[in-house]
Amino acid sequence: MTPDRLNRPLAVRAAVLALLLSVSAGAAACGSRPVTHTVTIDSTTFQPGDLTVNAGDTIVWINKDLFPHTATSGGLFDSGSIAPNQSWQYTPSEPGEFDYVCSFHPTMKGRLSVK
């Protein structure tokens, strides 16, 4: 076995691996790999108030305020009480436009767009 014969299959394998990596990177750019988004609850506000995600992504609501809040969308999701410095997460599986509120502070509103 010469060094030349040994190297050829390795080079092929490297090329195949590089191709696979670029395909998976392309898939992630198209949004098929789930990602995690954060909504910070602070100053009696959802930040950001409007968020667009892909179905299968996870949204984490972190309460940085001084008292409890909820993230509640009629019938679709309801975090229940999120205490200060606690968080709650939700992974939507279907596309849609979802308005939500804090059920403790009905004037506190957010919107989730799932593609």
Next chain:
Amino acid sequence: MKASVIVFAGLLSVAAASSAQEVNDAQIASIVVTANQVDIDAGKLAEANSTNPEVKDFAKRMITDHTGVNKSATELVTKLGVTPQDNATSKSLKAGGDKNLANLKTLKGAAFDKAYIDHEVVYHQQVLDALDKTLIPSARNGELKALLVKVRPAFVAHRDHAKKIQASLSGS
């Protein structure tokens, strides 16, 4: 009832005008703690006395939220080594709170709910005015100012929530 609210609002604006002057951080600390405590006390009375679920829930929320704000305010002033100092505004808030409690204790049922919620609308507006005109502009310590800015939207949310309940009470 309307007339008494208007008279009360008038008294509050007089108090606000007399306090529209420079206050120091120790005085601001006292105003913040007193303002929250006054609303916690009214909330406790309403939670015990009201039979309206919407009013009871609101009262519980006021107790929880204002207790949370006071916990942070107390932690901050302790950390800063500030001793809260009584002043015209904190005294006026306390006197207004005591007067409100005395009035509420004479009422029952729908009259109690209406008086409690009417006062909540006026009270939260009064604190917002104090925050905007006196407290936030006067706060010297950055962390104290940041705390005031952070809690301001809660007073807006509480006032607007109280207004919604006010509208539903007058419609029923």
